Amino acid sequence: MHEDDLKLVGKLLSRQHTAFREFFDDYFPRLFRFALRRVNGDQEAARDIVQAALVRGVRKLETYRAEASLFTWLCQITRREISDHLTRTTREKPYLQRLVELEDDPEHRATLESIPADAEAEPEAARHREDLAALVHATLDYLPSRYAKVLELKYLEDLSVEAIATRLGVTAITVQSLLARARQAFREVGSTLLPSIGGAE
Amino acid sequence: MKQDYERGSDAPDDVGRLIALAGRRPAPDAKMQESVRGAVEQAWNATVAQRNFRRRSLWLSAAATVAAITVGLLWLGVGREPIAPSDAATFVAARGEARIGGVPDHELVVAGSRLPSGTTVRTGASGFVLLTVASVGVRIGPDTTLKLGRPGRVTLSSGRLYAETAAPAAPGPTFVVATPFGRVSHLGTEFQVVVASGSMDVSVRSGRVRVAEANGPVNTLTRGEGVEVVRGGTVRRIAVTPYGASWSWVDTLEPDFPIDGRSLADFLAWYARETGLRLVLLGGRTAAAVGHTTLSGSIAGLTPNQALAAVMATTGFEYDMTAPGELRIRMRGAARRT
Numbered sequence: 001m002h003e004d005d006l007k008l009v010g011k012l013l014s015r016q017h018t019a020f021r022e023f024f025d026d027y028f029p030r031l032f033r034f035a036l037r038r039v040n041g042d043q044e045a046a047r048d049i050v051q052a053a054l055v056r057g058v059r060k061l062e063t064y065r066a067e068a069s070l071f072t073w074l075c076q077i078t079r080r081e082i083s084d085h086l087t088r089t090t091r092e093k094p095y096l097q098r099l100v101e102l103e104d105d106p107e108h109r110a111t112l113e114s115i116p117a118d119a120e121a122e123p124e125a126a127r128h129r130e131d132l133a134a135l136v137h138a139t140l141d142y143l144p145s146r147y148a149k150v151l152e153l154k155y156l157e158d159l160s161v162e163a164i165a166t167r168l169g170v171t172a173i174t175v176q177s178l179l180a181r182a183r184q185a186f187r188e189v190g191s192t193l194l195p196s197i198g199g200a201e
Numbered sequence: 202m203k204q205d206y207e208r209g210s211d212a213p214d215d216v217g218r219l220i221a222l223a224g225r226r227p228a229p230d231a232k233m234q235e236s237v238r239g240a241v242e243q244a245w246n247a248t249v250a251q252r253n254f255r256r257r258s259l260w261l262s263a264a265a266t267v268a269a270i271t272v273g274l275l276w277l278g279v280g281r282e283p284i285a286p287s288d289a290a291t292f293v294a295a296r297g298e299a300r301i302g303g304v305p306d307h308e309l310v311v312a313g314s315r316l317p318s319g320t321t322v323r324t325g326a327s328g329f330v331l332l333t334v335a336s337v338g339v340r341i342g343p344d345t346t347l348k349l350g351r352p353g354r355v356t357l358s359s360g361r362l363y364a365e366t367a368a369p370a371a372p373g374p375t376f377v378v379a380t381p382f383g384r385v386s387h388l389g390t391e392f393q394v395v396v397a398s399g400s401m402d403v404s405v406r407s408g409r410v411r412v413a414e415a416n417g418p419v420n421t422l423t424r425g426e427g428v429e430v431v432r433g434g435t436v437r438r439i440a441v442t443p444y445g446a447s448w449s450w451v452d453t454l455e456p457d458f459p460i461d462g463r464s465l466a467d468f469l470a471w472y473a474r475e476t477g478l479r480l481v482l483l484g485g486r487t488a489a490a491v492g493h494t495t496l497s498g499s500i501a502g503l504t505p506n507q508a509l510a511a512v513m514a515t516t517g518f519e520y521d522m523t524a525p526g527e528l529r530i531r532m533r534g535a536a537r538r539t
Contacts, residue, residue: 015249024238032229051237058245059498136223155217156225183216
């Protein structure tokens with residue numbers, strides 16, 4: 001049961017504007033990235049998809065039961081919108097449908113994957129870094145937003161525990177505890193997306 | 202790098218290095234985010250308003266049943282106002298400071314309640330009331346006193362009233378507004394009557410209205426026409442625009458327009474009627490396309506302008522209102538015509 005998400009939905013249903021701001025500012029960027037990765041970086045398409053998904057989501061808020069996290073629930077709605085978008089797009093551009101079919105065909109995929117890497121390894125390495133970055137970003141998006149935030153403050157902004165505590169308005173001990181839980185959550189979520197990490201702290 | 206994570210010997214640093222290597226998560230463009238926020242917020246507002254309305258209606262239904270059993274004829278205003286044998290109006294909705302008959306709080310009146318002849322409706326500075334009188338939608342504005350007469354007749358002592366019918370020739374009695382300055386008869390139209398201490402203004406948005414001055418001649422007004430009747434008998438014909446500030450109070454409490462399953466064309470026609478704007482569909486395929494675009498969801502609780510923004514954001518059309526008196530619709534991405 002995702003109590004925090006359920007509370008947020010309760011506040012949204014009782015028309016609290018601060019809750020709407022919190023909801024939108026938290027979920028729109030995460031869903032946008034979720035969609036963007038699935039539409040080959042087409043920002044316009046990702047925007048339309050996420051807008052449609054969020055509109056559908058807020059209309060169905062009453063049906064949210066907190067069996068999954070709110071983000072996962074919204075991702076399910078977004079997936080449907082992406083599917084509709086891809087159906088429309090591939091209808092308009094049949095060659096894309098053909099490409100998808102090729103990618104999904106195990107024989108063709110094996111053939112594609114057996115193509116030797118370019119002798120010049122740099123592009124391959126760059127692509128690997130991009131893929132890895134996308135997976136790390138996806139992992140952060142799946143975390144509760146306060147976990148993602150504390151991890152980014154620590155590792156991207158390179159802030160000390162004390163500085164993070166000041167920024168978040170909590171004690172240093174709370175930050176240490178939050179960081180530990182956030183790393184653990186990152187590891188758990190990342191273990192499904194990033195095969196290269198796993199194990200307990 | 203990969204080997205470091207697999208070792209797991211310094212787990213927190215491994216997580217940190219991964220995050221540092223990946224860099225910042227790409228943020229959506231701020232302008233894009235705001236445009237989506239607007240559309241989602243409208244949908245949220247509409248959903249919550251509809252939900253609250255459903256819940257309130259349910260509660261009020263229950264409360265009304267209990268009240269009917271325990272208090273008896275309180276709603277009918279026994280001992281306060283005479284009970285006429287026939288119903289004069291149906292209560293639809295109210296907002297703000299409004300008193301319906303003997304009931305001081307409009308929240309105690311259930312939507313769909315029949316109001317008998319003799320009922321007086323009074324609104325304060327923040328009050329709006331929506332009634333149906335003889336198939337005519339009647340909106341009552343702030344600081345208004347209106348009394349229901351026999352079916353189809355109301356007396357407007359002071360304040361403002363807006364009347365509309367979707368069908369020009371609705372069957373039933375003619376709707377007549379009696380005022381201290383004369384009578385206004387509805388001939389299938391949209392119009393407003395404003396009664397102040399020393400004068401009455403009648404403005405016609407569409408259709409026709411007959412104005413019979415007290416002890417004076419009869420004027421028939423059509424779209425864009427109005428008349429000002431001053432105490433003492435001075436009458437002045439005035440030109441009115443069917444849209445703009447003098448009609449804006451009408452939007453405050455409009456009947457719900459259920460969009461679910463309706464076409465965009467229906468919605469735009471409703472919007473144009475609500476605002477007095479002329480609908481202009483630009484481009485050869487636009488008319489057919491708006492007819493084939495089906496809407497879903499709800500716009501309950503939104504003003505017509507808010508509803509327009511919310512609905513259009515989810516369609517493949519765009520609109521502009523830069524031309525006076527016109528709402529222009531074109532397919533998104535189509536070349537603009539000046």
